Amino acid sequence: MRKKKKSKLKTAIISVYCINCGLKIQVDSTKEEGVCYNCKEAFITGKIVEHTKWNATPGLTAALIISCIAAGFIIMSFFMLILPLASISFSIIGLFLCAISLPLAIVNRRSHITMAPTTIILSSILTCASIAILIVSIVNI
């Protein structure tokens, strides 16, 4: 009996979101087509990957909204620098919101090609700004 040589097929499993049911599913990116295990809808792998890239997850949308609210608080804290206590409280709220939005954006960094890096950069800048304002207002007391 001759032994058959088994050639190992390379697979590349990636996580995407189903276009039909929206569920996070695993697909083999080396295959052209696949079927969603949840809704049984057939899909073209390239299409579903593009769809996932361009459709922000709720987590990323939340991160962007939270960082915008944080921006509002940090801008207010900047204009309140003459009132150190008010400035401190506003910048602490801003910093707290950044502490939520930044990890949330990092976790969801693969869900959107432009929105994820934008949110991460925005949250990082806001974190630095709120720390700077916090230090300045503490010094001002």
Ligand SMILES: [Zn+2]
């Ligand atoms: Zn599905």
